[in-house]
Amino acid sequence: MGRYRPPRPRGSNYITSEGEQTLRAELHALWKVERPQVTDAVHEAAKNGDRSENGDYIYGKRRLREIDSRVRFLNKRLDELEIVTRSPSDREKVFFGAWVTLEDEAGLEQEWRIVGPDEFDIDAGKLSMDSPLANALLGKRLDDQVHVQSPSGEKIYYLTGIRYEAG
Incomplete structure (x- = not known):
């Protein structure tokens, strides 16, 4: 071994x-x-x-x-x-650097920022773009349903907010 x-x-x-x-x-x-x-x-x-x-x-x-x-x-x-220093031209879709607000089936909301793998920090709400949740979010629009496979089964979230920092 x-x-x-x-x-x-x-x-x-x-x-x-x-x-x-x-x-x-x-x-x-x-x-x-x-x-x-x-x-x-x-x-x-x-x-x-x-x-x-x-x-x-x-x-x-x-x-x-x-x-x-x-x-x-x-x-x-x-x-x-x-x-990546500039925001995308289509600010209605989720891209790198976006702050997204998700609501789960129980109605609980959480906010995440999609960042690179070298800077992710779950406690600070920074999610690596290589993670399953971020991969499922990329390209989605407001009010879209997001399906994510987790170890405990499939989870469904609703995209309730997208924002980009000014810059």
Whole structure:
């Protein structure tokens, strides 16, 4: 039994300008703030002698590898992303960047924003455009019925609102 896992399929290359700013801020914080601090800590820990039992040294080296890996990923990802800054011409349909209001069969409403896979945050109401719900929403119009297959069965939502941020 190996530990092989097939690579995840690549997400869409679209991102909002807010998402791009967030990724750039993370990259800056990792490279210019956290990495120099961890490097200094590793340097100080290395002065203490035996590195094989030095927890600060071992943890610091591990954290440096994690930071370097994330920095490499962010640099590559930011190079290939396409920033979507303008609203679509047909504002009556759901496209990338739309805020949508959905009503379920019980009458409960929820609002989601369709964003790129690098910026989704369920708690903040940001839904990845690659998710099943967002895929079902894309191209729909106001008052359309949306059918989504979930692990607990098919769910039906009604599209009650579509809006785009000014910009």
